[in-house]
Amino acid sequence: MKAIRSSSLLRYALIANAIFSALSGVLLTLGGSRIAALVGLQPLVSLWPVGLALMLFAAYVVLVARKTEPEVGAARAIVISDALWVVGSMALILFGPLNALGNAVVAVVALMVLSFAVLQCVGIQVLRHHLEVASKIRLWSRRVFLTGSILLALLVFGGAIYEDVRAAEDTQHYPAPGRLVDVGGYRLHLYCVGQGSPTVVIDAGAGNWSVAWIKIQEQLAGETRICTFDRAGLGWSERGIQPRTSAVMADELHLLLRHAGLSAPFVLVGHSLGGYNARVFTDRYRSEVAGLVLVDSAHEGQWRELPIEVNQFRNNGLRQLYVAKLMARLGLLHALNVPNPQVERVPSGLRPAYSAYLAQAKVYDAWQSEMQSVDQSAAQVDATRSISDLPLVVVSAGHSFDAFKGLAKNIPLDRANKTWLDLQSDLALLSSNTTQLIDPTATHDINFDDPDLIVKGIHIALSKVRNHDAQAKQLRADN
Numbered sequence: 001m002k003a004i005r006s007s008s009l010l011r012y013a014l015i016a017n018a019i020f021s022a023l024s025g026v027l028l029t030l031g032g033s034r035i036a037a038l039v040g041l042q043p044l045v046s047l048w049p050v051g052l053a054l055m056l057f058a059a060y061v062v063l064v065a066r067k068t069e070p071e072v073g074a075a076r077a078i079v080i081s082d083a084l085w086v087v088g089s090m091a092l093i094l095f096g097p098l099n100a101l102g103n104a105v106v107a108v109v110a111l112m113v114l115s116f117a118v119l120q121c122v123g124i125q126v127l128r129h130h131l132e133v134a135s136k137i138r139l140w141s142r143r144v145f146l147t148g149s150i151l152l153a154l155l156v157f158g159g160a161i162y163e164d165v166r167a168a169e170d171t172q173h174y175p176a177p178g179r180l181v182d183v184g185g186y187r188l189h190l191y192c193v194g195q196g197s198p199t200v201v202i203d204a205g206a207g208n209w210s211v212a213w214i215k216i217q218e219q220l221a222g223e224t225r226i227c228t229f230d231r232a233g234l235g236w237s238e239r240g241i242q243p244r245t246s247a248v249m250a251d252e253l254h255l256l257l258r259h260a261g262l263s264a265p266f267v268l269v270g271h272s273l274g275g276y277n278a279r280v281f282t283d284r285y286r287s288e289v290a291g292l293v294l295v296d297s298a299h300e301g302q303w304r305e306l307p308i309e310v311n312q313f314r315n316n317g318l319r320q321l322y323v324a325k326l327m328a329r330l331g332l333l334h335a336l337n338v339p340n341p342q343v344e345r346v347p348s349g350l351r352p353a354y355s356a357y358l359a360q361a362k363v364y365d366a367w368q369s370e371m372q373s374v375d376q377s378a379a380q381v382d383a384t385r386s387i388s389d390l391p392l393v394v395v396s397a398g399h400s401f402d403a404f405k406g407l408a409k410n411i412p413l414d415r416a417n418k419t420w421l422d423l424q425s426d427l428a429l430l431s432s433n434t435t436q437l438i439d440p441t442a443t444h445d446i447n448f449d450d451p452d453l454i455v456k457g458i459h460i461a462l463s464k465v466r467n468h469d470a471q472a473k474q475l476r477a478d479n
Contacts, residue, residue, distance in 0.1 A: 010075060010123025014065035017078065017116040018058045024109070025054030039102030040239065057081065075124050082117035083149070086110050090156045094329055097365075099239060100164040103329075107157035114153050159330030166334040167360050174353035176236035178210070178229075183255040188229060189236035190260050193217060196224035198265040198290045198465055200458060201257065203249075204228070205272030205444075206374075207367035209235030211346050211354045216451045220458060229256060233366025235357055244369040246273075246377035250281035254288075265290035267391075267461050269454075271447060272298055273370060275427075276377045283384035290468075291391035291461040292431075295454055296400055296446050299423040300382040303375065306419050310401070313408040318371055325364035333359035345448045391464035392431035393457040396424035397449070398440035435460050 028035060028051025036047050064074045089110035093103050178191030191210050192199075200220065202213050210217075210228035220226045231249055232240020241248050257266070266289055270278030275297025282289045303311060327333050334356075343355045357363060401416040421438070428436040437457050442449040 009126055010070055010120060011065050013116055013119035013123050014061050014070065014075065014078065017082070017113075017120070018061035018065060020112060020116070021054045021061065022058035025051045025058060027051065028054065039105055040097055040099030041102065072124055075120060079117050079120050079124070082113050082120070085113050086117065086153055089113075090153065093156060093160045094326055097239070097242065100167055103160045104164050107160045110153070111157050114150065118150065156330065159332065163329060163331035163334060163361055166331060167362075170353075170356040170360065171236075174356055178236075179260070180236065180238075181256055181260045183240075183252055183259060186232060186238040186240050188232060188238070188240075188252065188256045190227060190229045190256055191217075192225055192227040192260075192262070194221035194223065194225045198224065198267050198462070199262055200224060200226040200267045200269060200462070201253070202226070202228045202269040203231070203253070203271070203274030203277050204234075204447075205274055206370050207234070207363070208271075209237075209357075211235065211350050212342075212447055214347055214350060216447060216454055216458075219451070219455050223459065224462060225262075227262070229253070231366065231370075233362045233369075235363075239362050239365065242365075242369045243373040243376070244366060245373045245380060246276040246280040247284075247380050249277045249370075250284055253277070253281055254285055264288035265465070267291040267293065267458070267465060269293040269295060269458060270297055271295040272444065273374070273377070276300075276374075276381050279381050279384055280377075282387060282390070286387075289390070290465045291393075292387070293393045293395065293454075293457050293461050294427055295395045295457070296397045296424070296442075296444055297394070297427060298374075298378070299427060300378045301426075302420075302423055303378065305423060307412050307416050309408070309411045310416055313404065313411060314371070314374075316408070318368065321364055321368040321371065325361060325368055328359060328361035328364050345445070387431050389433045390431050391461055391468065392428070392434045393461045393464075394424060394428045394434060394436040395446065395454055395457040396421060396436065396438045397442040397444055397446045398438055399442065400444040400446075403443035403445045433464065435464075 028047045030051075032047030032051055041047070061078055064070050064078065089106050092098060092106055096102075098106060176189050176191075178189055180187035181190050189210065202210075202217065204210065204212055209230040213228045217226050217228055230237040232238065232244070232252060240252060264287070268278040268281060268289055268291075270276070270293070272295075275294045278292060278294065278297075282292060299305075303314075324333070327338075338359070340355065340358050343351050343358070346354050398421065399413075399417050400420045401411055401413050404411065405413060424438075425436070428434045435457075437453055437460075439446060439450045439453050442453070447454060
């Protein structure tokens with residue numbers, strides 16, 4: 001009787017595990033596609049095989065639990081399976097494509113599985129202690145390992161839940177200034193002011209969004225309709241398709257403008273990586289683009305032409321983004337309130353929102369993917385066709401790389417800046433109808449350093465477009 005009582009805890013834990021696994025398996029088998037869509041996995045995976053595996057696992061656990069005194073070896077195999085599920089869940093939260101609901105669901109389920117594993121471990125130890133199999137040293141070492149594993153799991157799952165709660169609070173406290181437009185399963189933020197034609201659309205640099213362009217947008221609101229937007233995963237926009245190549249981002253922008261009811265013609269303004277996107281958009285939807293403004297734009301050949309230290313800086317930046325992404329997914333950026341110097345450069349009324357969204361995991365997911373895909377994006381730009389006499393304005397910074405001198409002290413600034421200006425001059429040759437504006441003192445953050453020059457460049461582009469339209473209208477009238 002004493003042996004039977006010593007095995008009771010283990011049997012009850014196994015039975016609870018089996019019931020939970022069976023119910024989860026049934027849900028995943030019957031509603032796998034819907035659940036995958038809800039948690040952000042569709043169309044990447046199908047969950048019904050996971051559901052089937054869980055039901056088979058539940059059946060095995062029941063067979064082990066039915067015995068009056070469960071076998072220690074079989075019970076240990078179940079604990080190992082539970083531990084692998086917990087580890088897999090941590091990996092999915094830290095590295096996977098889950099949305100906020102997905103992170104919460106995976107975390108809660110993993111915590112349940114962890115509790116079963118802990119109870120089963122305790123039950124095994126009780127049974128082994130009664131059978132006098134384990135020594136005290138091995139018993140205590142396993143307790144230490146189990147305690148450490150539990151604390152690590154609680155950190156990951158607790159951090160993920162905390163991050164989701166804080167992200168939901170950010171959305172409530174700092175609502176989007178514009179509107180969220182569905183582009184096929186996820187929504188992008190679009191903010192438009194002013195009236196008139198053509199519509200100006202601004203695409204920010206890598207890892208940045210509409211907030212950084214609000215001042216320029218307000219200055220131009222009396223001239224025409226001007227729109228800023230947040231690429232997928234950035235700012236107020238939801239997570240989107242990965243990898244984040246320029247082709248993907250150009251197609252998303254086209255869907256955004258169409259679903260928002262905005263009609264051509266458009267004047268596209270692209271800063272840095274946004275210049276890649278604007279050029280790919282122009283190539284794909286040439287009839288809808290009336291003019292182009294490239295603001296210190298990336299050049300498709302820059303990674304070959306710039307000093308090797310710039311490529312090293314990019315690779316170091318990717319590693320830093322990876323660390324920042326992990327910290328954000330654990331809620332550490334929110335918890336530690338890590339400062340970002342860029343926050344001070346946006347309008348004071350938008351700083352709390354900018355700071356809050358810079359702490360969100362989705363931003364670093366998107367930012368890292370944009371930078372990881374930059375070579376592919378450059379190849380897509382390199383494959384674009386001639387834009388002929390399309391009105392083009394190139395706005396360039398004379399000291400572009402000075403923006404990074406605090407982050408990468410080994411970059412030869414003079415050589416990098418000179419090469420960059422040569423590349424900017426090359427961009428000016430894309431069209432036979434080009435104006436180039438250069439601020440010799442501005443850095444790559446020219447939207448903060450010299451917003452008036454960008455406003456001037458957009459004014460020039462609008463004048464070119466309107467003059468071209470007037471001449472075309474006059475020509476039609478004469479004929």
